[in-house]
Amino acid sequence: MNFTEKIAEGVKAAVAKLYDHPVDLESIMITNTRKEFTGDYTVVVFPFTKPAKKKPAEIGQELGEVLKADLDIVAEFNVVKGFLNLSIDNKYWLEFSRKLFKTEQLGQAPANGKKVMVEFSSPNTNKPLHLGHIRNILLGWSCSQILDRAGYEVIKTQIVNDRGIAICKSMLAWEKFGAGETPDSSGIKGDFLAGKYYVLFEQKFKAEYQAWQQTDAAKAVFAARKKSEQSEPEFWKDYKNTYFNDYSELGKEAKAMLLKWEDNDPAVRQLWSTMNGWVYDGFAATYKALGVDFDKLYYESDTYLEGKRIIADGLAKEVFYKKEDGSVWIDLESAKMDHKLVLRSDGTSVYMTQDIGTAQLRSDDFGMDKMVYVVGDEQDYHFKVLFETMKRLGAPYAKGLHHLSYGMVDLPTGKMKSREGTVVDADELIRDVVEVARVNMVERNEVTGKADEDMEEIIRRIGMAALKYFIIKVNPKKRMVFNPNEAVDIQGQTGPYIQYAFVRAKGVYEKAVQDQINLSLADNYSTLKPVEKELIFQISQYPGLVLQAAETYDPSLIANYCYNLARSFNKLWHEVSILNAEQPETIAYRVKLSKLMSETLKDGMQLLGIEMPERM
RNA sequence: GGCUUUGUAGCUCAACUGGAUAGAGCACUUGACUACGAAUCAAGAGGUUACAGGUUCGAAUCCUGUCAAGGUCACCA
Structure with a gap:
């Protein structure tokens, strides 16, 4: 079980004990503690003011004491207004991260048979x-x-x-x-x-x-x-x-x-x-x-005939009705819609006819x-x-x-209109973004002096990542603005930024393997810095996020997640040293953490159709 | 006009579905490279969440109205 569930159980028990009041688990609000406060998880205590008949801060204090005593994972707590902030004992974070290190395919849900x-x-x-x-x-x-x-x-x-x-x-x-x-x-x-x-x-x-x-x-x-x-x-x-x-x-x-x-x-x-x-x-x-x-x-051309057949069936079952001129309609007023034509008076099919037929054919096939x-x-x-x-x-x-x-x-100028020749062609756009990636790569190579035959593929992946990420990061239901005259960004919240974090993490792991560092020493690591905890915390969110994205059909959730994960890693990168850390167990732990991070990033980006380069 | 979607920093987007002082990136200002790679990091500035009411401990989020932009209301697809 994860920490949130344990806390929820704990809160449920504590509220029952303290205030003799039953609460269901779903109604308990637990959020991630905002970074300006100390703690990992926050319980919102306002909902308990009625049964407890006390002030929020008082309830928070009482709940906190009970949770600290009853739940071994809770190390510390503090109360700010109606918010009870709980800190999870480092010991459990470490234990949890070791479990993650062993997980084969993080985020892969078991087949549901559907x-x-x-x-x-x-x-x-x-x-x-x-x-x-x-x-x-x-x-x-x-x-x-x-x-x-x-x-x-x-x-x-x-x-x-x-x-x-x-x-x-x-x-x-x-x-x-x-x-x-x-x-x-x-x-x-x-x-x-x-x-x-x-x-x-x-x-x-x-x-x-x-x-x-x-x-x-x-x-x-x-x-x-x-x-x-x-x-x-x-x-x-x-x-x-x-x-x-x-x-x-x-x-x-x-x-x-x-x-x-x-x-x-x-x-x-x-x-x-x-x-x-x-x-x-x-x-x-x-x-x-x-x-x-x-x-x-x-x-x-294959499905419209099937549609006509279904219309005929539906007509017999009185799902549809026929007008005098021979056209066939469906009356959807009871569902707060209009009457809709499904077959022309001359018997030929319309858009709707085809979609009905296509749906049925697909069901027959699969x-x-x-x-x-x-x-x-x-x-x-x-x-x-x-x-x-x-x-x-x-x-x-x-x-x-x-x-x-x-x-x-x-477009910045408004809608794309083919009549006005403002339609942005897909092939051309793809060529352009790869070209931007190439120009950047060439500039970098003048400094670093490296270039080889794999470069073409790397450039392609970077350019495509920039384009794809830019589009997929936006919530689908919103209109979005795309300016083809400005080069697609490659800095900041972009595909290449995420690729860069991946390349760094992967590079560290490969170097560690090359240097034959004993990674099993990671088990001895015990201090755990906030930046490390942050990374573990985010990685632990991944499987739940995949399910949420599936339920809401929203890839932008994954896109934004990948960016935040990459950002946390880049932050860690600057804050601490990985391969040059002082203790061998620290090196081992951070290498393993980097590997886990890079695998999660790669997986998340794969869900967006974005490939990771081995180097940049 | 009816129905419907969307209005968040100059620009492009977030906000865990009702929770704390609304967050990022770009652009702008300022610091940090002897490669575990600076396509990075740290910091600054930037907001009456279109507007007005309401609901409640608490609203960008829910309700009502107004304004603005888009979509749709074809025997087109």
């Missing part, structure tokens, strides 16, 4: 990945690592939005204007090439739309607008989709292509799989650079207990509706569905 599926990335196949995807991918990857460590069997997946009008736009533009260009012939990465034609389509469409606005037909449409106060530019902006669907030549062609696709037209299907193939190759390269992979991919969707917060409502719908359909995993909703990544 399966969880984590869906992340899920890009459209008409353009390359950007900064927003990076946040998504890092969150999803990190979450799956954390859940794995918390004892779940994890399946990493994504839904590839490989069909629909968007990809048809790219295909059409390529067919009309591409002149047979391929990634090989042009040297352009596949996802960028598809993106190029998507943009080209939008440009051609925009030109067509603007020309049309001058026609008499358009003028009649504008004159007949409902909101008479609306200005012409505003109206045309709102009208764009209607124009695309009802008037546009290009729109007509794109939609015709979509219909051919749905009819399995061989030529269209051929072009579709060719262009998607280019895109997948491009994505694969980006995923590799980010160090992530997936266990199973789902393609929208029988998961939980599923986490890593998707931006603009889709909060969509997932509320989806989860409620799955519940009503009676899916056994419905209550295990979770939307890991995260805020957008903003």
Whole structure:
């Protein structure tokens, strides 16, 4: 048992003894003592003022005396206002740390027999990945690592939005204007090439739309607008989709292509799989650079039919209802939501249809207990509706569905907008951060004069750590600001800072092994300085933190923890000497402590998808 | 407009889920390198936690209202 639990038990017994009052363990508030006070743990005594009918300070004094007498771990206590600060006997800290030294995999929870599926990335196949995807991918990857460590069997997946009008736009533009260009012939990465034609389509469409606005037909449409106060530019902006669907030549062609696709037209299907193939190759390269992979991919083109089948079933079970025009809806008013369309009047599927089908297919494949969707917060409502719908359909995993909703990544100038060309490309960003790491490394090497063939990998790890840590340290639900023009920090609360603490600690341990220092002498160490205790204390928090991060789906907890741990170690580093300590048992103890610290850091950072360099 | 999320130092973020004097980093000022590595450490300055009420021993955190920013309310995905 850990100290907190022992103290809680002690407080429970003491309150019963002193005030004849039962308290349950969960309601006892025990916090870590703030560093401006002496002590390790603090019991908040305010809750006991009612049953005890005494002043907080008095209760604290009485409780403290009983705890000191009854609990051998409590060495000293002091009372400040309503706070009872307890100091744990050094003896127990030492005993505790020796236990930690022997632990194999700190933080690895035993398997809980449950399966969880984590869906992340899920890009459209008409353009390359950007900064927003990076946040998504890092969150999803990190979450799956954390859940794995918390004892779940994890399946990493994504839904590839490989069909629909968007990809048809790219295909059409390529067919009309591409002149047979391929990634090989042009040297352009596949996802960028598809993106190029998507943009080209939008440009051609925009030109067509603007020309049309001058026609008499358009003028009649504008004159007949409902909101008479609306200005012409505003109206045309709102009208764009209607124009695309009802008037546009290009729109007509794109939609015709979509219909051919749905009819399995061989030529269209051929072009579709060719262009998607280019895109997948491009994505694969980006995923590799980010160090992530997936266990199973789902393609929208495969799942939308399953969705339609489930809608038909649900219609029979009266989960859904059909309107006169043939469209199918679900009434969620009893759950304080609206009516939502699940199937168009022409029988074709919508977004919701596909998600319903995908969920069912996944359950058929894996029988998961939980599923986490890593998707931006603009889709909060969509997932509320989806989860409620799955519940009503009676899916056994419905209550295990979770939307890991995260805020957008903003630029200092505001939102990223593809139309304004402010989208930060993922590949480019990765190249840039590694380049910053390289420049720094070169500067350092001019001083130290060391360089070798492993350097390239070390530089890559440092650059990626800087980028990943910057993004993952922010609480997912908050919007975050990223300035691509400023180099990603490598000093202070950053990935490289944590890597540096790791490299130091690891270096000390390796040197100790090389010098054949007798590490078993650590058992004789008995003094224990505050900086050492602080480190043990923090390391002891790690397993609980992993579980908390898993429960809250929040990798930023781990990120902030790693920083604090690294900071404590750096502090210790400056305050005391490790290999040059006076007593052999002190050296041995500190070496072991450094090793434990470095292993914990490495593990924590691995959960964030950040690799540690051997040297820096 | 309805619903919803977020407002914390100049900037980027914390705050153990209601606990003590709201903490870090960057930037700024000042000290500490003969490598157990200074990508570090120590110190200084920087705050009416958007605003106004309320709840209680105690509020950045919970409730109400106001203001600001974002999202959403498609037979788009």
